[in-house]
Amino acid sequence: MTPQDYYQTLGLPRDATADEIRTAYREAARRLHPDLNPGDKEAAEQFLLVQRAYEILSDAAARAKYDATLPSEIENVDFEVVYSRPVLPAISEAQLVYALLTFTAPPAARNLPPPPLNLCLVIDRSTSMGGRRMDVVKSTTIELLRQLKPEDRLSIVTFSDRAEVILSGAQAGHFQQIASDIHMMRAGGGTEIYRGLEAGYKEVLRYATPKHINHIILITDGRTYGDEERSILLAHQARQHNIGISGLGIGDEWNDVFLDKLATTTGGSTMFVEHSERIKSFLDEKFSALSQAYAHQVKYQYSGGHGAQLQYAFRLRPDVMPIEQEGNTLLLGQIPVDGSLQVLMEFLVHPTAQGQQRVYLAQGQVSMEIPLRPDPQVVAPLRLSRKIGESGPITDPPKNIVQALSQITLYRLQHRVQEDIASGNIEDATRRLQNLATHLLAQGQSQLARTVLKEANQLQHTQALSAKGQKHIKYGTRSLLLPARIEDSTP
Amino acid sequence: MITCPQCKHQEPEGAFFCSECGARLIRLNGLQTHSIQHPEKPQTAEWEVERRPATGTDPLKAASVVPEKIPEDATIYLRVLPSGEFIPLQGQTEFTIGRTSKGQSILPDVDLSPFDAYAKGVSRLHAALRLENGELSLMDLGSVNGTYINKTKIPPNMYRRVQPGDIISLGKLSIQITLE
Ligand SMILES: [Zn+2]
Secondary structure, three states: OOOOOHHHHHOOOOOOOHHHHHHHHHHHHHHHOOOOOOOOHHHHHHHHHHHHHHHHHOOHHHHHHHHHHOOOOOOOOEEEEEEOOOEEOOOOOOEEEEEEEEEEOOHHHHHOOOOOEEEEEEEEOOHHHOOHHHHHHHHHHHHHHHOOOOOOEEEEEEEOOOEEEEEEEEOOOOHHHHHHHHHOOOOOOOOOHHHHHHHHHHHHHHHOOOOOEEEEEEEEOOOOOOOHHHHHHHHHHHHHOOOEEEEEEEOOOOOHHHHHHHHHHHOOOEEEEOOHHHHHHHHHHHHHHHHOEEEEEEEEEEEEOOOEEEEEEEEEEOOOEEEOEEOOEEEEEEEEOOOEEEEEEEEEEOOOOOOOOEEEEEEEEEEEEOOOOOOOEEEEEEEEEEEEOOOOOOOOOOHHHHHHHHHHHHHHHHHHHHHHHHOOOHHHHHHHHHHHHHHHHHOOOHHHHHHHHHHHHHHHHHOOOOHHHHHHHHHHHHHOOOOOOOHHHOO | OEEOOOOOOEEOEOOOEOOOOOOEOOOOOOOOEOOOOOOOOOOOOOOOOEOOHHHOOOHHHHHHHOOOOOOOOOOEEEEEOOOOEEEEEOOOOEEEEEOOOOOOOOOOOEEOHHHOOOOOOOOOEEEEEEEEOOEEEEEEOOOOOOEEEOOEEEOEOOOEEEOOOOEEEEOOEEEEEEEO
């Protein structure tokens, strides 16, 4: 049995103030008092626990000693939240507060064997994929096959206007036959992504277990027409079964909004490569990222606090993606064995009420799958809140939040540009691109800045961005947030 | 509410960056920026420049130690803000920057007159930019309204190291140094 958590007993966050502790204690003690609950054994026990909790938490020294023994709020995961402000000022207008959530695998996880993979590569073999692109995809696929561990399963589906299962749940070994099948793949036909996804989904589902990391990697260079909606519905289905979808877009023509949507729906990621030469390194990276997952399908189900509203969430590690809010669930992604899952959230806090002591930003629970645990599912309550009151001496906000925001701001500027253009507001879009270029230059990103300025110019002449420039800017500003910069996003 | 000094957009309290134009809205004391050494804030230039942490840790040294050499084949441009027009600097290693007016005998190498220089308080010979051993430096030539590097006023008649990305303000006119 786990030792009593005094904070939970009193229903308090770990940074509760002395006032809050007192109030919570009085309320609980009144409710559970033996005089009011004659003969109720459970209430009597609860009453004792509440007494004990208050004894410790109301004594600053005892509380500090107790705090030091507290485990992470989430079982088997190191967890930390940093806020942009320690205390929110009591003001009669709305204000912003940022929360940076970091989930880290325990150090011991590094010595554990990696979880087995159950992957399907869904490869676009439409006419445009012919030549060099297809050659690279083939050779990379064969190489990935060689890296399979005994328990891994790999499926391969190709699609154009129809889908074909080239490989179904193959395991290590039997390379000769598989390799020759892969070499037989020929480009030709249109791009109907739904067909490929559906076949890939069936393959992954067939071999899916809670012990496996189940994932679809879609490789495409084209736009799909008319089946986007069905594809997104399929992504929702995949999500129900803990199957992630990641997209690799090659060249300029693919639909980034659509691929991003597939990925954000399922907790996957989107990658962009301009030249076929980079396909290999990106697939390698994705493969190793997946096989280094400690926990996956990390979700935060929350009900918005009354006092605040989530504006957006952005994943910063292990890869960079905006996170979509689906109802009241945020699919955060996966925790790598040797790194962290890090998510930045922006909350708009409503004007505070007189005498209000704390604002709840979001409350709910975090859940995740840790394949190596006997029972893979881990669930823990998570409440995000801030005290309200006199702010002490003004201190700098946490550096990592400021740094992340300086770059998220650029990504969001880029996004605003798309919105401006969509609503015909070319003047604003141009001005925003010029601002973006200035900030990029100031950050030393001169190549990306040049692309931005070129597009600002183009925009004035054609009222639109080039497909290529638009992708460079989007994925370029996104990759600014990566710890190790990937150098592909420059022309 | 916080009013963005750059574009006047209103952001809620607690915002760090302007969502309209991306300008930074907060002053950071411990973090490395160029405005640290001189807390007095000039009224003119409102551009914040943030360096990535990799460029050094000591803000006082940031301007003199960190910069990379400028490659010999690179062309330096001055980008006039906010319009974004580029002025290439070519054929010389030292350039005077200013504006022109009738009957002026010494003309600046870089004439900012087309950019509203007079109204923005640029002097006729306002500043000089020098390229030497792959290093750029800027000197204020005793201008009336002063010269700022990333919002920090520089003393006249002394060269100060600058680098690509820096924003120079001559009076109220801002230009950014860029490299091609
Ligand atoms: Zn602004």
